[in-house]
Amino acid sequence: MNIQKQKYVTSPYFQHCDNRPFENAWSIFPGDEPIRLNDEELSLLRFCTKPIYYNQLLNVFSQESITKMIGYHFLTKYETAWHLNRLQSVEIETSKYCNWRCSFCPNKDNQNLQQKIMANQLFLEILQKIQDFGSVNYVTLNTYNEPVLDPLFLERIQYLKKFNLKLILYTNGSALTNEMIQELKQSGCLQEIWFNVPSLQPERFKEITGYSHFNKVIAVVNKAIEAGLNVNFSIQGQTNERQKTLTCIREKYQEQIKHPIISWPTHDRAGNLKGEFNQNIHIKQNRLFGCNAVISQLHINMCGDAFLCCNDYFQKHKFGNIQDASLFDLLNSENAIFLRKQVYGNTQAPDDLLCRHCIEMKRQMVLLKLIGG
Numbered sequence: 001m002n003i004q005k006q007k008y009v010t011s012p013y014f015q016h017c018d019n020r021p022f023e024n025a026w027s028i029f030p031g032d033e034p035i036r037l038n039d040e041e042l043s044l045l046r047f048c049t050k051p052i053y054y055n056q057l058l059n060v061f062s063q064e065s066i067t068k069m070i071g072y073h074f075l076t077k078y079e080t081a082w083h084l085n086r087l088q089s090v091e092i093e094t095s096k097y098c099n100w101r102c103s104f105c106p107n108k109d110n111q112n113l114q115q116k117i118m119a120n121q122l123f124l125e126i127l128q129k130i131q132d133f134g135s136v137n138y139v140t141l142n143t144y145n146e147p148v149l150d151p152l153f154l155e156r157i158q159y160l161k162k163f164n165l166k167l168i169l170y171t172n173g174s175a176l177t178n179e180m181i182q183e184l185k186q187s188g189c190l191q192e193i194w195f196n197v198p199s200l201q202p203e204r205f206k207e208i209t210g211y212s213h214f215n216k217v218i219a220v221v222n223k224a225i226e227a228g229l230n231v232n233f234s235i236q237g238q239t240n241e242r243q244k245t246l247t248c249i250r251e252k253y254q255e256q257i258k259h260p261i262i263s264w265p266t267h268d269r270a271g272n273l274k275g276e277f278n279q280n281i282h283i284k285q286n287r288l289f290g291c292n293a294v295i296s297q298l299h300i301n302m303c304g305d306a307f308l309c310c311n312d313y314f315q316k317h318k319f320g321n322i323q324d325a326s327l328f329d330l331l332n333s334e335n336a337i338f339l340r341k342q343v344y345g346n347t348q349a350p351d352d353l354l355c356r357h358c359i360e361m362k363r364q365m366v367l368l369k370l371i372g373g
């Protein structure tokens, strides 16, 4: 279609800026370099909250600003404004089981964790579709499972290598063998490995995780570091204890690890984690405010169903199955777009949408107030 007759609108995902609102730096996709906008560009984006023909825009704004905003995808064609054609990661539930019951994980109350694994054929189909889609930076083999317990774990690594995909592995380390560490190293597909270490005190470690063999886990962590893997630590728990554990882990490991060891607050998984970590969040406004999890990540369960995000422990908000479509078509199906419209406030979200109970959405609300959004 002739560009003059094309309607444009500000991207519905544009409301995401980085966490420096006062510096006027904007981006849509997490990880993109934030872009500084001048007054005309900001005014153009405000003007285009409703769709408008390109030639009408030219009467008000410079062609340079319009072209620049289209180039950054801040201004987008109206018909495809809700489409996604990029993704940062695909999180694949290759198995269902975990052998720990961490106090900060919804698994702690689940008496019914099943030892099921994803069929290899489905796994291969997913990898093929990710490769065809083209923009995925990495995959994980997690939802709330321990991926290393999967009997096909070594085979999965081989397939990732075959499809030239990067892996970020989240593990509790309890079943990671030397052979696996070597395979991860030699495959070249491992981008990062994250070990769940909530305490360096063996007794406390057992209380938090339910797992008795603290020394075994630490030996595995040491082996992974010796092998030169890119080791990170997931340090979870109540704030004071978490800070103390972070200090201990830094004292023990920081010199051996190139990047800073960090920890972030434990949250209640949008209300799915009951008890001491429950945050009791309930956002009652009609319209929600957006969350980059739904534009940067895709979560696929053991049967191929796509669901909302990593907080959706019970996989309550499903929007399609990867076996029925290409990745592009799955992400841009009516159901997927309808869900994103709810998360981004275009359509009123039902009261039972998880986002209404999520700290990420609450933070987004605070950020928008700061920038006057």
Ligand code: SF4
Residues within 6 Å of the ligand: 098, 099, 100, 101, 102, 104, 105, 106, 107, 108, 143, 144, 145, 146, 171, 172, 196
């Ligand atoms: S090891 Fe991970 S998946 Fe397993 S219970 Fe702990 S936090 Fe949950």
Ligand code: SF4
Residues within 6 Å of the ligand: 270, 290, 291, 292, 293, 294, 308, 309, 310, 311, 312, 343, 354, 355, 356, 358, 359, 360, 361
């Ligand atoms: S707001 Fe929370 S529950 Fe909603 S998509 Fe984002 S991370 Fe998930």
